[in-house]
Amino acid sequence: MSLSNLIKNWSSLRVRRPYEGQYKGKDYKWAMVIDLDACTGCNACTTACYAENNLPVVGKESFAKGQAMHWIRIERYWGPGDHMTEEFPQRGAQFLPMLCQQCEAAPCEVVCPVGATHHTPDGLNSQVYNRCIGSRYCSANCPYKVRYFNWWQYPERAWPNPLELQLNPDVTVRSKGVMEKCTFCVQRLTEAKNRARTENRLVADGEVTTACAQACPTSAITFGNLANEKSTVAKMWQAHQIKLASDVQEKDDTVRGYRIFEDLRTYPSIVYLEQVRDLEA
Amino acid sequence: MIHTTDERDIEVERRFVPKAKDINDEIAWAQINKDVLRSMERPRMMYWVIFLASLALFSFGVYCEVRQYQSGLGMADLENPQVWGLYIATFIFWIGMSHSGTLLSAILHIMHADWRKPIYRFAEAMTTFSLMTAGLFVLVHLGRVWQFYYVVAYPNERWTWPNFNSPLVWDATAIGTYLTSSIVFLYFGMIPDLAICRDNAKGFRRKFYWLLSLGWQGTDRQWANFRVTYLTVACFLIPLAVSVHSIVATDFAVSQQPGWHITSFPPYFVAGALYSGCAAIITLFIILRYVFRFEEYMTMPILDKTCRLTFAIAMVWTYLNLIEYASVWYGSDPYAKETLIFRATGTYAPYWWAMNFLGSVVPFALAFKSLRNHIPTMMVVSLLLNLGMWLERFMIVTPTFAHGYYPWTWTGNWWPSWIQWGIVAGSFGWFTMLFMLFCKIFPAVSMYEVKEMVYHRFMARKARAS
Amino acid sequence: MSKAHTLALYSDFEEAGRAIQELKSANLQGFKMDDVILKSPIEHPELSEMLGSRPVYVQFFTLAGAVLGSSIGFTLIASAQANFLVQIRGGRPIVPLPPDLVITYELFILIGVFMTVLGCFIGWKLPGNRSPIYNTSISEDKVGILVKAEAQTIPQINEIFNRHQPLEIIGEQGR
Numbered sequence: 001m002s003l004s005n006l007i008k009n010w011s012s013l014r015v016r017r018p019y020e021g022q023y024k025g026k027d028y029k030w031a032m033v034i035d036l037d038a039c040t041g042c043n044a045c046t047t048a049c050y051a052e053n054n055l056p057v058v059g060k061e062s063f064a065k066g067q068a069m070h071w072i073r074i075e076r077y078w079g080p081g082d083h084m085t086e087e088f089p090q091r092g093a094q095f096l097p098m099l100c101q102q103c104e105a106a107p108c109e110v111v112c113p114v115g116a117t118h119h120t121p122d123g124l125n126s127q128v129y130n131r132c133i134g135s136r137y138c139s140a141n142c143p144y145k146v147r148y149f150n151w152w153q154y155p156e157r158a159w160p161n162p163l164e165l166q167l168n169p170d171v172t173v174r175s176k177g178v179m180e181k182c183t184f185c186v187q188r189l190t191e192a193k194n195r196a197r198t199e200n201r202l203v204a205d206g207e208v209t210t211a212c213a214q215a216c217p218t219s220a221i222t223f224g225n226l227a228n229e230k231s232t233v234a235k236m237w238q239a240h241q242i243k244l245a246s247d248v249q250e251k252d253d254t255v256r257g258y259r260i261f262e263d264l265r266t267y268p269s270i271v272y273l274e275q276v277r278d279l280e281a
Numbered sequence: 282m283i284h285t286t287d288e289r290d291i292e293v294e295r296r297f298v299p300k301a302k303d304i305n306d307e308i309a310w311a312q313i314n315k316d317v318l319r320s321m322e323r324p325r326m327m328y329w330v331i332f333l334a335s336l337a338l339f340s341f342g343v344y345c346e347v348r349q350y351q352s353g354l355g356m357a358d359l360e361n362p363q364v365w366g367l368y369i370a371t372f373i374f375w376i377g378m379s380h381s382g383t384l385l386s387a388i389l390h391i392m393h394a395d396w397r398k399p400i401y402r403f404a405e406a407m408t409t410f411s412l413m414t415a416g417l418f419v420l421v422h423l424g425r426v427w428q429f430y431y432v433v434a435y436p437n438e439r440w441t442w443p444n445f446n447s448p449l450v451w452d453a454t455a456i457g458t459y460l461t462s463s464i465v466f467l468y469f470g471m472i473p474d475l476a477i478c479r480d481n482a483k484g485f486r487r488k489f490y491w492l493l494s495l496g497w498q499g500t501d502r503q504w505a506n507f508r509v510t511y512l513t514v515a516c517f518l519i520p521l522a523v524s525v526h527s528i529v530a531t532d533f534a535v536s537q538q539p540g541w542h543i544t545s546f547p548p549y550f551v552a553g554a555l556y557s558g559c560a561a562i563i564t565l566f567i568i569l570r571y572v573f574r575f576e577e578y579m580t581m582p583i584l585d586k587t588c589r590l591t592f593a594i595a596m597v598w599t600y601l602n603l604i605e606y607a608s609v610w611y612g613s614d615p616y617a618k619e620t621l622i623f624r625a626t627g628t629y630a631p632y633w634w635a636m637n638f639l640g641s642v643v644p645f646a647l648a649f650k651s652l653r654n655h656i657p658t659m660m661v662v663s664l665l666l667n668l669g670m671w672l673e674r675f676m677i678v679t680p681t682f683a684h685g686y687y688p689w690t691w692t693g694n695w696w697p698s699w700i701q702w703g704i705v706a707g708s709f710g711w712f713t714m715l716f717m718l719f720c721k722i723f724p725a726v727s728m729y730e731v732k733e734m735v736y737h738r739f740m741a742r743k744a745r746a747s
Numbered sequence: 748m749s750k751a752h753t754l755a756l757y758s759d760f761e762e763a764g765r766a767i768q769e770l771k772s773a774n775l776q777g778f779k780m781d782d783v784i785l786k787s788p789i790e791h792p793e794l795s796e797m798l799g800s801r802p803v804y805v806q807f808f809t810l811a812g813a814v815l816g817s818s819i820g821f822t823l824i825a826s827a828q829a830n831f832l833v834q835i836r837g838g839r840p841i842v843p844l845p846p847d848l849v850i851t852y853e854l855f856i857l858i859g860v861f862m863t864v865l866g867c868f869i870g871w872k873l874p875g876n877r878s879p880i881y882n883t884s885i886s887e888d889k890v891g892i893l894v895k896a897e898a899q900t901i902p903q904i905n906e907i908f909n910r911h912q913p914l915e916i917i918g919e920q921g922r
Contacts, residue, residue, distance in 0.1 A: 002826035006842070013829055017838040066360030066692065075689045098689070105838030107537050112836070113449035114431040115442070119835040131441075133431050134354070134424015136364040137449055141536040143686040145362045149424065151355030176353035177424030261686065264537055267838070310788065310888035434827065442827045446839055451849045458857040465864055473788075473886075480883035495873060498881050500893075501785040501795035506870035508790060509805045513863045521856045528849065732888075733789045 017119075018104040018245040018267050023227040027202055028122035028193070029244075029269075030184050031226035032213070033236045034097055036274035037256070038220035041074050041095035048215030049099075052185060054171045056158030062151070069148045071182040072099035072212050097221070099212070100125060100146045100182035101260065101268035104244060108138035108147060116179070123226070123269060124184055134177040143261050147181045150174050184223070185210040205231040226269070242271050303396045303582050304731065306738040313578075313731050317474075317724045318481055320573035328572045328717065335713035342707010345700045346421055354424055358698035362682045362690045367701045368422035369532075370674040371708060374557065375415035376456070376529050377550070377670065381558025382408025383463065383522040386470070387515040395737070396586050398730040399578040403569055403720065404562050405467040410715045411561075412460045414708050419452075421704055448532045455528045459521055466514050472497050472507070473729040526554045533677065539616035540624075540681040545605055552598040556640075557670035559591035563663035565716070567656055569725060578726050581654055588653045595644035595666070602640065602673075616686055623684040624676060628693040632672050633680075639669025751898040754880040754917045755908035756889045760791060763890045766911040767797045770894070773907060777897030784878055786891035794890070805866040812862025813855055820854030821847060880917055889914060 006013070023029040049055060049072045058067055075096045106125045109117050116131035117138055139147040153176040159167065167173060170187040174180050192208035205224055213221035224233030226244065240257025242249055247265045251257070256273040349356040359366050386401035420426050432443050432453045443450045476497035479490035497503060527547035534546035543549075566587065570579040609617045624633045646652050646662045653659065683692050719725075757763040763785075771780055780799050785791065795801070825842045828834065834841045878893055885891045894904050905916055 002830045006826045006829040013841040016840055065358060067355060110837035110839060111447045112444050113447040115444035133428045135449055139364045143537055145687050145690040148361060152353040314887050440830050442831050444836060445824055445828060445850060446836060446843055446846045454850050454853045458853045462860045465860055477886040480886045498878060499786045499788060499885055501798060502801060503871055504790040505803050506805055506867045509803050510863055510867035513809050514860055517856050517860050524852060729789050736789060
């Protein structure tokens with residue numbers, strides 16, 4: 001049975017992804033756009049993520065050791081930006097919300113020894129907690145370092161009674177020794193997809209969004225279905241001339257969109273909007 | 282035409298091919314049996330000192346591991362991005378150490394280098410036990426060690442398999458193969474000696490060796506099959522050893538991290554492996570020679586040859602090391618260059634310079650005959666070389682995490698917790714304990730091969746004289 | 748006719764060689780060269796050559812193991828990948844050749860080693876083929892020649908042995 005499957009489907013088993021038009025005609029490909037010029041660095045997205053995804057608050061000491069579990073983090077970079085002055089260096093602050101880039105060719109997926117992380121048909125980079133043995137190779141190979149490991153048994157200490165009552169029942173609480181990361185709020189996506197399927201339709205644009213996008217006061221984060229050409233996200237990707245399956249984007253100088261570390265050929269699903277400035281040129 | 286006589290041949294050989302006499306070839310065969318069997322009975326006091334010290338060290342390591350197991354890997358002060366720490370560095374160190382046993386026993390066996398014969402048994406044991414130690418580190422390092430068997434490709438009703446793309450699965454396969462094959466090789470090569478033990482033992486020990494010696498009586502059929510099998514397994518083991526450490530190198534070279542994604546990593550790792558293994562052989566040589574009174578067998582000329590071999594490999598490693606730096610320096614990858622500069626000037630710079638000094642300069646001590654023949658110096662030098670090689674592995678793992686692609690994650694002050702140090706120290710205890718037990722239970726010097734060595738020298742002398 | 752055994756121990760290997768030569772040329776009744784077994788502490792190719800050709804078949808096991816290991820290895824891995832439900836990882840093909848070849852190589856060696864050792868055990872006729880007479884001094888420094896022959900031929904064989912200064916001749920009932 002297995003051998004005949006191998007021989008019969010040989011050519012389809014030898015396909016490299018992503019390729020041009022991979023999601024054409026498919027139902028879903030979740031993607032995101034983050035407008036850095038709109039981001040004020042308020043950390044509302046991080047807070048929302050903690051609430052939605054049962055992220056443990058690790059405490060001061062662990063945080064100082066670098067064991068924080070923020071699936072989305074606001075990175076601060078101090079100048080030298082356009083507005084930086086000697087007098088008010090804070091003005092040069094720039095922010096970058098960093099979360100799992102849901103790469104189409106994710107470096108983390110290749111190296112996981114047990115296949116705990118893999119690619120779903122709707123374009124997510126998923127993490128199976130039950131399968132994870134905690135080798136942390138995925139984190140080692142992630143260029144963005146957005147994978148977070150459960151260094152401690154957080155359920156025992158992060159939510160002392162009665163705090164456990166605020167946990168989201170749709171999301172599991174992770175035990176020690178497994179890797180976790182941003183899921184694009186997969187519990188919301190699954191629910192929306194199921195609801196749409198019972199009504200015999202596809203998920204409409206804007207029907208579902210991630211916690212971070214929902215909480216963002218400046219609407220810097222846009223989430224949606226890239227496979228649907230009429231969705232806001234797809235239009236923004238198009239407007240900024242980013243192609244999902246290409247590692248070198250041919251685009252006009254006026255557009256702001258870029259993806260981080262495109263030259264590593266990870267093909268991220270998140271586009272950042274920001275004029276990339278090279279001050280020395 | 283010049284007519285030469287046998288006497289003149291001998292004369293010419295003596296003058297121009299000065300061969301150090303590896304072993305006293307007058308030694309009686311019965312004496313060989315007696316000496317080696319005695320080592321399994323009453324070693325010097327030092328044996329128990331070493332054994333108990335390593336047992337204590339191992340117990341401390343177990344204590345650390347128990348604490349880590351109960352509370353989680355946070356005990357090790359690992360963090361994002363320093364996710365691997367000393368465990369993987371020491372894992373590579375132990376895997377590397379295992380390679381010289383194969384070099385010494387398999388490669389030199391095929392090349393008929395006689396001087397390997399008195400020392401290859403313990404080198405092979407070193408291979409086996411350091412592989413076991415390395416395997417422990419994989420387990421210690423896992424977040425959920427109780428699920429480690431997910432890495433093994435076992436059939437199950439859900440059709441769930443490990444991810445064969447992952448270098449860790451290659452590792453598991455390669456190390457599993459290597460451990461199995463080297464145990465087979467070690468045990469198989471020991472069968473004639475186990476028969477000797479059986480013939481000289483009493484009580485339950487006799488039963489034990491009787492079982493293990495598989496009815497060995499030294500018949501011509503047994504010898505003929507034995508020889509072919511031993512040679513074949515040796516031939517299998519050489520490419521296997523090379524593949525194992527190249528695969529360990531692919532753990533790093535296959536990943537995208539700057540400072541790891543380097544083509545020359547596999548040969549660099551193999552050279553480093555042989556290097557630290559040879560240095561470890563010198564250390565253990567000196568210890569065994571003293572502890573088990575093996576002065577007759579582990580002779581100074583053999584130590585001299587081992588040291589020269591180590592020196593040659595040290596130079597190979599130095600070359601590959603420099604090549605790695607040079608290709609990064611002159612390459613066009615700015616990230617990799619940045620990592621190299623960070624290694625040489627950043628927080629971990631003292632260790633980087635120490636590693637280069639210990640790995641490339643200290644081995645020049647092996648170039649001097651007077652130093653090679655001075656046992657305390659060699660003990661110190663071999664330990665220093667291994668320290669250098671351990672630092673090399675530390676330098677591969679830690680600074681890359683500290684200075685990867687993403688500037689926001691750059692950290693400069695990460696340092697492992699005492700739990701990590703405890704487990705690393707415990708691994709040395711575990712290795713030494715197993716090794717010492719092995720040498721007590723099994724003959725650490727190959728009796729039958731030393732006899733062959735003596736016999737061949739005796740026959741050669743007789744043939745020349747007649 | 749009942750068969751019996753005798754074992755002669757020699758401390759001089761050349762004398763043992765001469766004894767074998769004489770056995771060979773003696774042309775005794777009820778005795779074949781195939782029934783002569785040499786027992787020695789180290790391998791003596793020069794003595795065992797005299798016993799006639801006794802082929803070793805280990806290499807064929809090795810070959811079979813190498814072929815089996817590599818072919819079965821690759822097929823198992825590739826078909827496992829093809830049937831795994833969550834297949835797509837990092838954009839790589841589902842059946843990627845370079846990683847599969849790495850594992851195939853390891854299995855080739857593993858099965859090769861196993862089959863080689865198995866071949867050797869078969870060559871030794873394990874389990875349980877003990878030749879009847881043995882002396883512990885063989886594992887030390889003596890060479891033994893064990894002969895199986897018709898009971899009435901044994902005295903003649905012992906006579907040949909005795910001509911070459913044996914250390915000892917051991918029969919089935921002891922010395």
